[in-house]
Amino acid sequence: MILDLAQRRAELTPDAPAVRFAGRWYAYAELNERATRLANLLAARGVGRGDRVSIVAQNHLAHLDLILATAKLGFVYAPLNTRLALPEQEAIGAYLRPSLVLHDEPNAERGAAAARGAGAASLALEGYEAALAASPAAPLPDPGVGPEDTQMVLLTGGTTGLPKGAMLPYRQGFYNAVNTVFSWGLRPDDCVVQATPAFHAAVNVFTLPLLHLGARVVLQPAFEAGEYLRLVEEHRATALFLVPTMFHMLAEHERFADADLSSVRWAISGGAACPEPVRAAFARRGVRFKQGYGLSEAGVNCFTITLDQAEARPWSVGKPMLHARAVVRREDGSECAPGEVGELTLAGPHVFQGYFERDDETALVLRDGWLWTGDLAVRDEEGFFGIVGRRKEMFVSGGENVFPSEVEAAIYDHPAVAECAVLGVPDERWGEVGLAAVRLHPGASLTEEELRGFLRGRLANYKVPKQIRLLDALPKSGAGKVLKTELRRAFERSEA
Template sequence: LVQHEFRELASQADPRVEVLDVGDAQSDEAAYAELLANPPVQDVPTVSDDDLAQICYTTGSTGNPKGAMWMHRAMMHAMSHTLLELGFRRDDIWLHCFPGAGVPCIFAIWGALQGFTSVIMPRYEPNEALDLVECHGVTRTILVPTMLSALCAAYEVKPRNVTSLRTISYGSAPTPPALVRRVAKNFPGAVLEQWYGSTEGTGGWFAQLPPEDHARALAGEQWLLETCGRAMHHARIRVMSEDGLPCQPGEVGEICVSGAFLMAGYYREPELTAQTIRDGWLYTGDMGRLDENSYLTIVDRKKFMIITGGYNVYPVEIENALADHQAVSEVCVFGVPDPKWGEAVHALVVLRSGASASSEELIAWCRDNLAAFKVPKTIEFRDELMRGATGKILKRAERNPYWTKTSTSSAA
């Protein structure tokens, strides 16, 4: 966060105690050793299961950050089920690549309670991450897709001894199957697992594509990599139509989740809370479908659906198709204003280091792999894409200038 963003969130949360990481200590600050030397606090307040434990702010990839209220009961439920279901071991050495905020960093705290070791990076850098795996014998890590892509690129330039790595978890954003195959090729000794969850789930996860399903996918059942697996034992998942009815298998609707791990609501946002949590179900804002075997496929955020020429187009499908091209490293697809179609499909593409491709070549590639109305009308090349603190591509920030220019032109 930049300073003005932090001030806004701090003002809203009204904290009683401020804890800041400011680098070098100032003259009026107490060292950690001095704090330990003080006598312990005697009057520890009583805390109940239903008391507020933490306000965790969403990353704001689709709008302003929202403060999810995590209660003690929900946090304990999410922690116990996640640790049990995902098979953490006391001899695990976990590499934490995220900044000290948000859901993934919670695992550093859970790890201390579980007894495994944490190696914490203050800021993600792929070459440093590989060095830490080699140096400390790291056994597990969790990354978002952009981090995975950067890790593969760094390893392909300079391989390290990463044989200690047993598990690579990923999630937080749709992951192209081509990237998963690339990870499996570069790190064959590690099993892969995908998690699906959100800040509103109090640090717990809703669904998982486990290692055995990844093994099936890499052995030939490619369709599995387009899913995020099935509901975890502590969660219920359903897909709802705009009419408020459950969707049939294969039908796209809004993904809804229920369980004891859900947040209590958004801090000081009662109307938004009422829109998001209805009858005990969290309406995630993600669009997806369940198949007849309860595998969940996320097609995109509801806000990013493109309506072009009367057709509904979900950017993730186009991003996956472009990511399959050997020259492509990263993709961001969204709709831009178009006088003929209403919206036109536009793609931002980052090429792999040393690779080359023209927009005509990539559009032709899409024509061979997508329905005609899904093929990008335009492709723009970038050296890099905008990312948030957790490494997610900020699609909303990339998309906004195209719509702002149109609004300005209309006003003129």
């Protein structure tokens, strides 16, 4: 297993364009030189094998420089969420204890807070290129890292409190790339626009697998729908990966109807199920769509499905990838029958090592070689898997299980609805009832009772939300996921 990806790609395709950032392409040989210079720069600052190096920045080339430099020095890449408040950054710094924190100008205060919590130095990216140029380009001695050494610590979503650091070894990155390239049919002539935040596992969806393959990646510093469409057109992007909120913003954008999407072979959504109206909007533009599934703790890509299969089974994420196993289980660990809802468990070389300094929490999710994901799933007779929702999000109303994702899908069928989120809230009579937070399309009109009437023809009565809140915006995480914890807090404040 070759762990120094930058060195090997520089040997294989030195002059091929690899990454576009800030208006220029960087070839694979340049990426390798940058990674080598960065390793020397970090070593001169006292960073060594096993030390963590953090970065709090938008999608900057430094993210990839750091990832590619890990194998040259043996340090651990530990990016930080740009959406966290200063006290949270300081707490994460104290938790991860990075030896150095890099930051861009918009995140200078966040970088300083993380460095303060860690008791570490910081480095502003405004001086980064000059520092790289002044650093030696000669390779360092081989640090001797192996497949089981930690390469990254990625923070989990943090939607339920202080994020945990998922430790990903080098073997995880290798097998995720192998799984993705072979199972999804990626090609050396593929090109993607990386617009989802680099501090999440999203870089493992397309960016790192494509760099293994020698293909092209365009970095968009921060997602903006119009600019994303322009980049897709200019660079003839062949695949799209975004979260549902971002796909929705594209479909609503004024340029979407006329954008040249002819180069796009397919699109895949992650983070949550993409609403059918959004998929339909892309289908009208000739873009075929499928639903992905993954989590920081497992790769991130876990399932594969062809476009024909995805269109025949829009509920499904497919079957396990080449080097992956998946079983839907009951609480006692026994395997569920086809059609029975249970918790999705995963096993294979793409599964993480555990949570950084969180042994108790690691023991809860890693059991007998299987990762218990916390996601409810179902498998049909033919072996296709579908994600039902988060176990923690399911609620019981009058003794009946209610899965928010099913209710959300029905709400999205209403043409006035732009975004929605459903959660269970306490109720004296029923134990729990549904609360739906809904954002309408600009200029649309819809009352709470009209929406309930619409849903009564599509859902059992106990699934129809008893409370509906029409909002101007829904709170979101740095990855673009709706923060249901924030919605719950707002509900609790309103009921106090």
